[in-house]
Amino acid sequence: xxxxxxxxxxxxxxxxxxxxxxxxxxxHQRLEVFREVAxxxxxxxxxxxxRAVRKRLRTVSLDTVYRTLRLLxxxxxxxxxxxxxxxxxxxxxxxxxxxxxxxxxxxxxxxxSADMSALPIPAxxxxxxxxxxTFVEVRGFCRACEGKRQEESTAKHQxxxxxxxxxxxxxxxxxx
Amino acid sequence: xxxxxxxxxxxxxxxxxxxxxxxxxxxHQRLEVFREVAxxxxxxxxxxxxRAVRKRLRTVSLDTVYRTLRLLxxxxxxxxxxxxxxxxxxxxxxxxxxxxxxxxxxxxxxxxSADMSALPIPAxxxxxxxxxxTFVEVRGFCRACEGKRQEESTAKHQxxxxxxxxxxxxxxxxxx
DNA sequence: CTGACTGCAAACCCTTTGCAGACCG
DNA sequence: CGGTCTGCAAAGGGTTTGCAGTCAG
Numbered sequence: 327x328x329x330x331x332x333x334x335x336x337x338x339x340x341x342x343x344x345x346x347x348x349x350x351x352x353x354h355q356r357l358e359v360f361r362e363v364a365x366x367x368x369x370x371x372x373x374x375x376x377r378a379v380r381k382r383l384r385t386v387s388l389d390t391v392y393r394t395l396r397l398l399x400x401x402x403x404x405x406x407x408x409x410x411x412x413x414x415x416x417x418x419x420x421x422x423x424x425x426x427x428x429x430x431x432x433x434x435x436x437x438x439s440a441d442m443s444a445l446p447i448p449a450x451x452x453x454x455x456x457x458x459x460t461f462v463e464v465r466g467f468c469r470a471c472e473g474k475r476q477e478e479s480t481a482k483h484q485x486x487x488x489x490x491x492x493x494x495x496x497x498x499x500x501x502x
Numbered sequence: 503x504x505x506x507x508x509x510x511x512x513x514x515x516x517x518x519x520x521x522x523x524x525x526x527x528x529x530h531q532r533l534e535v536f537r538e539v540a541x542x543x544x545x546x547x548x549x550x551x552x553r554a555v556r557k558r559l560r561t562v563s564l565d566t567v568y569r570t571l572r573l574l575x576x577x578x579x580x581x582x583x584x585x586x587x588x589x590x591x592x593x594x595x596x597x598x599x600x601x602x603x604x605x606x607x608x609x610x611x612x613x614x615s616a617d618m619s620a621l622p623i624p625a626x627x628x629x630x631x632x633x634x635x636t637f638v639e640v641r642g643f644c645r646a647c648e649g650k651r652q653e654e655s656t657a658k659h660q661x662x663x664x665x666x667x668x669x670x671x672x673x674x675x676x677x678x
Numbered sequence: 679c680t681g682a683c684t685g686c687a688a689a690c691c692c693t694t695t696g697c698a699g700a701c702c703g
Numbered sequence: 704c705g706g707t708c709t710g711c712a713a714a715g716g717g718t719t720t721g722c723a724g725t726c727a728g
């Protein structure tokens with residue numbers, strides 16, 4: 327599926343402006359990666375972008391696509407689908423409920439809301455396919471993270487502090 | 503955070519009943535893994551469960567925790583947070599919008615809804631932290647997948663004559 | 679020109695899987 | 704006791720990173 331041509335042009339303009347303002351270089355690779363995502367309706371992943379971009383830039387590498395997507399996300403011209411999840415998380419609450427998710431530490435808290443559980447589904451959505459359920463995710467920064475967020479907010483691109491993403495202790499295999 | 507003790511007991515009862523009905527064995531490991539998730543409010547990931555369970559079963563392995571969580575999910579006594587995502591997906595649409603997600607092929611389609619964008623946030627949620635945005639995900643099976651789903655719907659862990667364990671092998675990537 | 683960027687490959691993290699011994703029922 | 708399960712190690716798939724050569728500004 328393709329995005330409207332005018333909208334794509336608008337996005338490209340914004341993209342170039344942001345890139346220039348951030349002082350990073352505007353390379354073919356970056357332009358083509360952005361153009362691909364900007365012109366696509368179906369939320370491609372890195373490999374889909376890679377396959378598409380490689381048709382025009384035959385020497386582009388998957389690594390560059392990853393690096394570029396990450397850069398564009400940091401610059402704020404691209405978003406990702408859902409908050410970043412390092413790993414799969416489990417839930418024994420089988421009743422209908424919704425989630426509050428902290429964008430910094432990943433804390434998740436359940437809540438219930440009759441309003442949210444009974445949302446009317448737009449007709450255009452029903453045309454896409456059968457509806458199985460509706461889930462609401464409220465995102466924000468939890469009490470504990472609100473403060474800590476400030477110091478990190480200056481991070482432009484390049485050196486992302488990724489302070490909270492502390493790689494936890496891994497499993498000790500041999501020995502121990 | 504801890505779940506109410508009565509609720510935990512109820513969940514454990516349901517768990518044992520389902521395990522028995524499915525004809526799979528009720529081992530210490532499985533019991534402890536389930537107890538850990540059932541008693542936790544914060545949606546632990548496999549490693550968090552592993553760390554907690556290992557305090558009581560010092561020899562448990564991370565692999566078993568993974569296997570058990572997957573089993574419990576298949577049995578329907580546990581759920582996962584959000585639909586399974588094989589990889590990160592990107593989006594150049596920065597305007598407020600919501601998503602329809604196909605649970606089988608991963609297709610994502612944007613849509614807008616004034617109702618959904620203006621949902622009132624329950625007071626209890628505001629206490630958890632600052633609210634940054636509200637995102638609605640409508641899940642179901644898209645037109646293309648509705649049919650194919652039937653054939654796959656055979657039970658995964660039901661009691662069944664030996665020799666025909668079905669393994670799920672779908673690892674398709676979403677199509678454009 | 680010169681340092682930011684790219685391509686390559688190897689590392690990393692989370693998760694799954696093949697195998698042989700352990701243990702539930 | 705026999706077939707499930709577990710623990711182990713190693714593979715897999717997605718993503719990141721160190722390095723040296725390359726290209727935008």
